[in-house]
Amino acid sequence: MAEAARIKAAWDALATHRQATAGETLKSLFAADPARFETFSFRLDDLLLDLSKTAIDARTLELLTDLARACEVEARRDAMLSGETINVTEGRAVLHTALRNRSGAPVLVDGRDVMPEVRAVLEALAAFAGGVRDGSIAPARGGRFTDVVNIGIGGSDLGPAMATLALAPWHDGPRCHFVSNVDGAHFADTVKRLDPATTLFIVASKTFTTVETMTNAASARRWIVEALGDGAVAHHFAAVSTALDKVAAFGIPVERAFGFWDWVGGRYSVWSAVGLPVMIAIGPEQFGRFLDGAHAMDRHFAETPLESNLPVLLGLAGVWHRDVCGYASRAILPYEQRLLRFPAYLQQLDMESNGKSVTLTGEPVERPTGPIVWGEPGTNGQHAFYQLIHQGTDVVPCEFMVGARGHESELAHHHALLVANCLAQSQALMNGRSYDEARNQLLAMGRSEAQAQSLAPHRVFPGDRPSLTILYRTLDPFTLGRLIALYEHRVFVEAAIWNINAFDQWGVELGKELASALLPVVEGAAPPADADGSTVGLVRALRAMA
Numbered sequence: 001m002a003e004a005a006r007i008k009a010a011w012d013a014l015a016t017h018r019q020a021t022a023g024e025t026l027k028s029l030f031a032a033d034p035a036r037f038e039t040f041s042f043r044l045d046d047l048l049l050d051l052s053k054t055a056i057d058a059r060t061l062e063l064l065t066d067l068a069r070a071c072e073v074e075a076r077r078d079a080m081l082s083g084e085t086i087n088v089t090e091g092r093a094v095l096h097t098a099l100r101n102r103s104g105a106p107v108l109v110d111g112r113d114v115m116p117e118v119r120a121v122l123e124a125l126a127a128f129a130g131g132v133r134d135g136s137i138a139p140a141r142g143g144r145f146t147d148v149v150n151i152g153i154g155g156s157d158l159g160p161a162m163a164t165l166a167l168a169p170w171h172d173g174p175r176c177h178f179v180s181n182v183d184g185a186h187f188a189d190t191v192k193r194l195d196p197a198t199t200l201f202i203v204a205s206k207t208f209t210t211v212e213t214m215t216n217a218a219s220a221r222r223w224i225v226e227a228l229g230d231g232a233v234a235h236h237f238a239a240v241s242t243a244l245d246k247v248a249a250f251g252i253p254v255e256r257a258f259g260f261w262d263w264v265g266g267r268y269s270v271w272s273a274v275g276l277p278v279m280i281a282i283g284p285e286q287f288g289r290f291l292d293g294a295h296a297m298d299r300h301f302a303e304t305p306l307e308s309n310l311p312v313l314l315g316l317a318g319v320w321h322r323d324v325c326g327y328a329s330r331a332i333l334p335y336e337q338r339l340l341r342f343p344a345y346l347q348q349l350d351m352e353s354n355g356k357s358v359t360l361t362g363e364p365v366e367r368p369t370g371p372i373v374w375g376e377p378g379t380n381g382q383h384a385f386y387q388l389i390h391q392g393t394d395v396v397p398c399e400f401m402v403g404a405r406g407h408e409s410e411l412a413h414h415h416a417l418l419v420a421n422c423l424a425q426s427q428a429l430m431n432g433r434s435y436d437e438a439r440n441q442l443l444a445m446g447r448s449e450a451q452a453q454s455l456a457p458h459r460v461f462p463g464d465r466p467s468l469t470i471l472y473r474t475l476d477p478f479t480l481g482r483l484i485a486l487y488e489h490r491v492f493v494e495a496a497i498w499n500i501n502a503f504d505q506w507g508v509e510l511g512k513e514l515a516s517a518l519l520p521v522v523e524g525a526a527p528p529a530d531a532d533g534s535t536v537g538l539v540r541a542l543r544a545m546a
């Protein structure tokens with residue numbers, strides 16, 4: 001069968017199967033197969049992905065893997081891992097996996113092994129991070145750095161900010177802070193608690209042109225110069241970028257500038273020099289464990305058959321929910337307070353990668369692509385937006401994650417409550433509560449029949465709402481590495497099935513261009529003659545209020 005016809009046949013078969021199984025519910029699937037958990041939960045060592053509370057059955061999985069094969073997911077994966085130019089709109093290879101390649105094997109880009117450079121940067125980072133941590137790299141006026149402020153945005157912020165928080169129990173280096181927003185409040189509120197004499201800034205920007213980062217970096221330089229004089233800049237700044245010439249022009253010495261490469265996408269860059277704040281926080285050795293975890297997931301992704309390949313299965317569940325069931329969003333719900341920024345991190349990873357409307361060859365896509373990704377840690381989310389998840393009119397597939405062990409052994413009861421809440425939520429989503437159950441409960445509470453009948457509809461939970469659960473032993477650097485890589489490859493699998501480029505981000509450009517055109521207008525210049533009435537009206541109103 002020709003490729004397009006085979007892909008269409010795979011989609012059609014999925015749609016037909018969905019229709020044929022419309023009468024089934026999660027409860028009926030479990031009733032028919034009490035061993036469903038064993039069949040539909042998949043493991044990589046102590047990492048477990050449970051798909052049993054989705055409507056996916058054995059036939060669905062067969063059809064989804066047929067679709068993946070028709071879309072050549074394996075060949076596309078191999079092309080990425082072997083350094084082919086798969087980011088076609090930017091003419092680049094995609095090799096974040098090389099940054100955590102711990103195998104010693106070469107990785108070729110245009111016939112050249114990139115691993116020696118990767119290792120050299122990693123060593124330079126370790127020497128610098130080690131020096132900041134042990135005080136041998138010192139502030140201009142002596143002493144030790146007590147605080148590190150990372151200035152970056154998007155991929156140059158979210159990865160290290162998320163990971164530093166996630167790995168708080170391993171944090172034994174200087175305090176780390178993150179300034180991303182161009183809103184001066186972010187910079188001002190951060191530095192007002194800091195002493196310039198003991199503060200190190202890391203300016204992280206792949207391009208070293210991003211206006212937010214350059215504006216914050218200029219303010220940071222002023223803050224240092226005003227307190228410590230011009231000569232302090234060389235001591236109080238480091239940089240991470242692919243544009244080392246621009247770093248030098250900013251005044252940061254070459255030995256404090258850490259490079260990476262155009263084959264590392266911003267949102268895939270936490271493994272590169274962009275991870276420097278994480279390394280300063282937890283030390284080079286633990287950072288190595290973080291890379292080890294991601295490498296373990298890379299190997300699993302590269303070597304495991306589709307049927308038991310965790311990122312593939314997570315991707316297929318995503319495609320099932322998005323395209324076959326028609327659900328427009330997915331909620332990321334870590335029952336792990338230290339994964340507070342994980343949903344935000346995944347928003348960029350997923351939505352900047354797969355929020356696309358044209359295929360790799362520029363034709364309009366035929367079916368929905370990346371869903372809206374959102375979330376918050378449990379249990380906080382339960383007291384905020386879970387109402388809609390349980391009783392709203394939209395179905396939101398939920399992705400729960402929780403560790404078997406908390407770090408605070410003296411607070412074991414808290415952890416037990418956390419786990420119980422996580423499990424209760426997916427159970428409630430699946431089982432729901434019928435009208436009769438609600439009514440009987442009200443009667444048992446002593447309400448009259450009339451009251452029970454009028455209140456029961458408000459207490460009905462439709463149930464049969466899908467969720468998946470990811471379990472791990474404990475959130476350590478190795479597991480965080482595995483978790484992030486799991487989601488990176490999931491995004492890749494979905495993009496391969498949708499035949500879109502997950503590695504460009506043209507959708508962020510137009511707003512940037514218009515903002516630079518509007519800056520002079522905001523600052524007092526006349527609006528251009530062709531400016532729209534709303535924007536002109538808003539500028540006028542802002543000026544009147546200022």
Ligand SMILES: O=P(O)(O)OC[C@H]1O[C@](O)(CO)[C@@H](O)[C@@H]1O
Nearest residue numbers: 154155156205206207210266508
């Ligand atoms: O690291 P840079 O070049 O400053 O870019 C920051 C971010 O801006 C974007 O290009 C667009 O928002 C992201 O992809 C990127 O992570």
